[in-house]
């Protein structure tokens with residue numbers, strides 16, 4: 001079994017090809033769309049949900065069987081037909097030097113595999129078993145979803161906005177480091193979880209920080 005390298009890939013507007021339009025292809029397409037990829041689908045038959053995505057112009061679809069000339073010019077190719085031999089044949093016809101390939105029924109041939117994802121706004125947690133047990137990756141994803149609830153969407157936006165502001169304040173490395181630590185105190189997560197407005201919280205914290213910095217600087221001068 002392979003040992004994989006995890007990375008976060010920017011697929012915005014990148015051309016991605018999915019061959020086969022069944023249940024598994026549907027799952028891969030939904031996650032590609034979440035990453036703003038430009039998805040093309042080739043398959044004679046597709047699921048009702050994929051039909052809807054085609055009608056909404058969110059993916060393009062060629063209603064036909066795969067041809068050898070199809071597999072050129074993509075960042076990512078997902079091979080998801082239900083025929084093992086065909087999937088292997090497609091693998092042979094892909095130029096692997098320039099394209100990342102996921103063969104859904106053959107981890108050994110794939111140049112990348114897809115983890116189970118917890119999606120909480122800026123926070124994404126990926127769970128992988130390296131193909132040992134995709135079912136376990138899904139189970140752990142479901143457990144982590146309880147631990148990292150929807151409040152993390154607002155919370156990570158709060159952290160991102162505060163961080164950007166702190167970076168613009170012309171502080172010393174030491175001051176910045178202390179503030180980033182301060183932001184991670186559990187109290188802020190708790191307050192957001194309880195429904196306190198993120199924007200008001202940000203205003204209050206900025207005031208506190210400014211006061212403290214001014215006080216410290218007066219003491220030092």
Ligand SMILES: C[C@@]1(CC(=O)O)c2cc3[nH]c(cc4nc(cc5[nH]c(cc(n2)[C@H]1CCC(=O)O)[C@@](C)(CC(=O)O)[C@@H]5CCC(=O)O)C(CC(=O)O)=C4CCC(=O)O)c(CCC(=O)O)c3CC(=O)O
Pocket residue numbers: 027028031102103104105106107110112113114115116117127128129130131132133134135136137138141
């Ligand atoms: C190697 C990999 C390649 C890839 O697809 O990238 C792969 C391969 C295969 N999956 C198979 C089976 C199942 N896959 C799932 C589910 C998911 N599979 C996903 C990823 C991966 N699956 C990659 C490894 C990821 C890793 O281990 O880290 C997830 C995480 C992500 C996603 O697909 O988006 C998504 C969960 C999403 C979620 O819910 O969070 C379930 C459960 C279910 O469907 O409910 C089952 C049945 C239970 C079981 O088998 O465990 C089979 C056998 C098919 C057969 O029996 O013929 C193969 C082929 C083989 O192993 O040879």
Ligand SMILES: NC(=O)C1=CN([C@@H]2O[C@H](COP(=O)(O)OP(=O)(O)OC[C@H]3O[C@@H](n4cnc5c(N)ncnc54)[C@H](O)[C@@H]3O)[C@@H](O)[C@H]2O)C=CC1
Pocket residue numbers: 019020021022023024025042043044045046047064065066080081082083084086104105134
């Ligand atoms: N990686 C994963 O997470 C999982 C992988 N699998 C594997 O994935 C494969 C696909 O599973 P499902 O999506 O459930 O199958 P499915 O039967 O729902 O879909 C297969 C799709 O392939 C298309 N297809 C068939 N011949 C084609 C051709 N010549 N050119 C283009 N498209 C063609 C069909 O039209 C259909 O849309 C299975 O063989 C299974 O071994 C199964 C479960 C999970």
